[in-house]
Amino acid sequence: MVDSMTVGLASTMVLRALAAATAGRDIDALVAELDLNRRQITNATVKLLQKGLILRQRDGVLRLTEDGVAAAAEGTVIRGSRQKVSRSQRNTFRERAWRSMRVRRRFTISEVVSDAAGPDDRQPDDNARRYVSRLRQAGFVMELPRRAPGTALSSNGFKRFALVRNSGPRAPVWCGEKGTVHDFNTGEDHPCTPS
Amino acid sequence: MRATFVQTSNYRRFTQALTRLDDRGADEACLVVVDGKPGLGKTATMARWTAQTGSIYLRAQRGWDYSWFIQELLAELSITNIPRTRRDRFKLVIERLDDLSATALIEGRPFSLVVDEADLISGKPEVMEAIRGISDLKFLPTILVGMGKLRDNLRRFPQIESRAPNKVEFQPATLEDATALVRELCEVPVADDLIRFLHKLSKGFSREMVQGIKAIERHGQRINHGPDGVSHADMVGEVIMTNRETGRDIIVPEAI
Numbered sequence: 522m523v524d525s526m527t528v529g530l531a532s533t534m535v536l537r538a539l540a541a542a543t544a545g546r547d548i549d550a551l552v553a554e555l556d557l558n559r560r561q562i563t564n565a566t567v568k569l570l571q572k573g574l575i576l577r578q579r580d581g582v583l584r585l586t587e588d589g590v591a592a593a594a595e596g597t598v599i600r601g602s603r604q605k606v607s608r609s610q611r612n613t614f615r616e617r618a619w620r621s622m623r624v625r626r627r628f629t630i631s632e633v634v635s636d637a638a639g640p641d642d643r644q645p646d647d648n649a650r651r652y653v654s655r656l657r658q659a660g661f662v663m664e665l666p667r668r669a670p671g672t673a674l675s676s677n678g679f680k681r682f683a684l685v686r687n688s689g690p691r692a693p694v695w696c697g698e699k700g701t702v703h704d705f706n707t708g709e710d711h712p713c714t715p716s
Numbered sequence: 717m718r719a720t721f722v723q724t725s726n727y728r729r730f731t732q733a734l735t736r737l738d739d740r741g742a743d744e745a746c747l748v749v750v751d752g753k754p755g756l757g758k759t760a761t762m763a764r765w766t767a768q769t770g771s772i773y774l775r776a777q778r779g780w781d782y783s784w785f786i787q788e789l790l791a792e793l794s795i796t797n798i799p800r801t802r803r804d805r806f807k808l809v810i811e812r813l814d815d816l817s818a819t820a821l822i823e824g825r826p827f828s829l830v831v832d833e834a835d836l837i838s839g840k841p842e843v844m845e846a847i848r849g850i851s852d853l854k855f856l857p858t859i860l861v862g863m864g865k866l867r868d869n870l871r872r873f874p875q876i877e878s879r880a881p882n883k884v885e886f887q888p889a890t891l892e893d894a895t896a897l898v899r900e901l902c903e904v905p906v907a908d909d910l911i912r913f914l915h916k917l918s919k920g921f922s923r924e925m926v927q928g929i930k931a932i933e934r935h936g937q938r939i940n941h942g943p944d945g946v947s948h949a950d951m952v953g954e955v956i957m958t959n960r961e962t963g964r965d966i967i968v969p970e971a972i
Binding site: 540548563564566567570571577581583612616617618620622623624625628631632635637638639645646649670671672673674688690691706 | 762
């Protein structure tokens with residue numbers, strides 16, 4: 522795998538790979554072809570897109586623009602400052618669940634699941650329940666006193682929650698080793714207090 | 717009730733409006749206006765859209781001015797090192813939005829800026845012009861969500877109105893929508909006559925329909941219903957939903 526600390530190397534590799542492929546390449550083909558992981562290729566293509574060197578067709582195929590063809594022909598090496606490489610959003614179930622909680626502010630587990638679940642998620646209910654439980658223990662989420670009525674004969678109803686620490690767009694992450702929830706928005710660790 | 721998102725005709729019209737932005741004639745026409753009465757599913761639609769696409773979501777406040785709006789946007793973009801000058805802040809917002817939309821484009825997913833409760837700012841030219849400016853500069857699909865006042869207030873800004881040819885008014889659910897909601901959400905089978913009754917009684921408001929589905933499911937799990945599922949006759953005398961105008965419980969009558 523290419524050293525990710527070499528700024529611009531991945532972009533240059535993608536530029537050259539696209540110059541060699543007359544029919545263009547999609548991300549999957551680039552992942553298979555180059556010694557780069559998907560994240561490196563995505564970041565590299567974003568940089569090339571912003572420089573106007575490539576374009577993306579509707580079917581996801583990436584091609585060089587005229588400027589891109591010229592840059593590749595000249596053997597241009599892409600350079601850039603590390604600061605400008607932004608962290609791409611992750612698209613995990615918990616990231617989506619956090620976004621759902623931020624929009625709804627008050628929610629049940631099933632509401633979060635219906636917003637956040639995708640076709641590839643395995644057991645989203647369990648995942649959401651465990652995540653909300655950790656967030657509650659760390660003080661991000663508060664359980665509301667009144668439950669939403671259940672439907673089953675033996676149901677005690679569904680817990681309702683409120684987001685009380687809406688610290689920012691990045692989803693807090695449970696760190697099992699430390700027993701804390703890390704908030705990337707503030708850089709703080711919040712200890713979980715079981716109740 | 718099953719924890720699943722049902723794609724109703726309102727949701728489909730909303731996503732079609734966003735798809736149409738790709739085919740727009742003028743590049744600057746990037747605004748989509750979404751409005752409709754409370755209880756028609758706007759919040760659920762926006763929650764789903766934002767969760768799935770990672771779009772930037774802002775909830776407007778009554779006191780918003782230009783500075784407050786930009787501060788909120790900077791926070792949503794995870795920008796903590798906030799520049800001192802207005803011009804630098806704007807530049808940083810544009811750069812970060814450019815990064816995010818380029819990444820979304822490469823990953824093949826939609827990306828947008830959602831401003832909820834936009835009624836509250838639709839009479840404030842400085843905020844509306846800032847939103848238009850951001851949307852124009854990066855051809856960023858921008859969704860303004862509100863209720864009745866939003867559309868009327870936008871008429872005061874022809875330069876914004878002309879950029880929002882895509883307007884989606886959330887309508888009461890159709891009978892097909894009601895059927896889809898019941899079939900996909902309710903964990904007991906429900907007969908067609910009860911679905912029609914629920915649709916009529918709820919006046920197509922999804923909030924009331926979901927309330928009714930919960931009541932039907934609760935009752936359906938306690939009785940032996942027929943092969944077609946819980947019918948209107950099974951529900952006679954049961955509370956099915958609350959009247960949104962009076963706040964009183966609605967009990968299913970014998971005659972439809």
